[in-house]
Amino acid sequence: MRGETLFAKIWKRHQVADLPGDRAALLIDRMTLHELSGGYALRDMRAAGEMPSLQPDQAFAVADHAISTAPDRGPHDSISPAGSQMIASLEESCAALRYRYVRPQEKAHGIVHVAAPEQGFVLPGITLVCGDSHTCTLGAFGALAFAVGSSEVTTVLRHSALIVERPKTLRIDLTGHLSAQVSAKDVALRLLALHGVKLALGYVIEFSGPLVGSLSMEGRMTLCNMAAEMGTRYALIAPDETTFAALRRSVPARPEQIEAAISHWRTLKSDHDAVFERELALDVSNLVPQVTWGTTPMHSVGIPDSVPDPSEAGDAAAQAAAKQALNYMRLEPGQPISSVPIDAAFIGSCTNARISDLRAAAAILKGRKISPGIRAMCTPGSMAVRAEAEAEGLDRIFIDAGFEWRKSGCSNCGGREGPIWRDLRVISSTNRNFENRQGPGTRTHLASPATVAASAVTGRITDPRALLGDL
Structure with missing residues (x-):
């Protein structure tokens, strides 16, 4: 039997129904929310008297888009009254639903795609959605993390599941060593210059190769973040020792629980004989700042x-x-x-x-x-x-x-x-x-x-x- 890609393994474990048109109903493990798409969805559900099926330990909320970044900001400060109202609404909804809301004055506050992994909310092999196009950033941890629209945010809140069209698979193999002052951002910009913004339209990217293994978690997140500019909402990197070291620092669990989870996470990689529907390669040895x-x-x-x-x-x-x-x-x-x-x-x-x-x-x-x-x-x-x-x-x-x-x-x-x-x-x-x-x-x-x-x-x-x- 032919080997499986990392994407196929995660998809199969979360698929609860196979639907026409190469679609499936997927279980969604976790959701991150911000004050724009997430805040609106929670407000509207509460106004209609609905209770989400998504449980408190499945949600992580933060106000990042409209919040002021001024050094003396208050908890609801924004450049517009509408922004302040959105922040306050998200905070109020999360309190009512017992969802974790990180206040702007907390050390855990940040841009949702930065703060969530810092707090150990992102794990290999899970499905995670957010109403934000750069949710694919979190694929750096081996999670199938992807952007959804406002109506889909509400669907996940209601059902902890979503109907999704299955993307095709694209492996981008990155080789060579980065020169001094050349970074993952430069790699992404070079890929875009070579292949355009439709590079991965309809595909899930798996970044692989020796270069990826040499990148820090921050560099991997930059690479997966820029996948959104390549036409896709999906990017994956198989978890490895760099990933596990980061998770040991961030996940709030006992050491023996973490090590048991890591034993499973080690299996989350594409099999050596897995076949991708498309493959690209880039040698970065001579890459210059872009x-x-x-x-x-x-x-x-x-x-x-x-x-x-x-x-x-x-x-x-x-x-x-x-x-x-x-x-x-x-x-x-x-x-x-x-x-x-x-x-x-x-x-x-x-x-x-x-x-x-x-x-x-x-x-x-x-x-x-x-x-x-x-x-x-x-x-x-x-x-x-x-x-x-x-x-x-x-x-x-x-x-x-x-x-x-x-x-x-x-x-x-x-x-x-x-x-x-x-x-x-x-x-x-x-x-x-x-x-x-x-x-x-x-x-x-x-x-x-x-x-x-x-x-x-x-x-x-x-x-x-x-x-x-x-x-």
């Missing part, structure tokens, strides 16, 4: 390179899209990307705001100042990350360099701090760069935290290797 030039993550180039010519973009539709992107970004074909000046720099988001990300940026910023006139902001992914960074003195490095040091939340990944960067050019450690994503007229360049920090120092898009003598 940055986007356009209005989609696939508009990426190496920082030593130049802005591409739209006439070389492929078919007519791709050429038109590239031309429109250059018009919005106010760039010219052939312009060296390292010559592009910036107005602001942002380190934050569920993609790149974990402790290793802040350490990478701080290594660049230490003993330096950001370029005059640059607006720079760092929002750690969680209050636990913030506390760890402060214990290491990283906050002083950011502040002394000229960065704002803020509290945890989604912040200006999606313009949640208001139009503070109106018509400015921003280099950002986030995941999306479409028009107006970070504010009206804001022109976003996606990059790694190290590249963001280096660019903040020089005032233009800069290869971080140039500042650390690695070129």
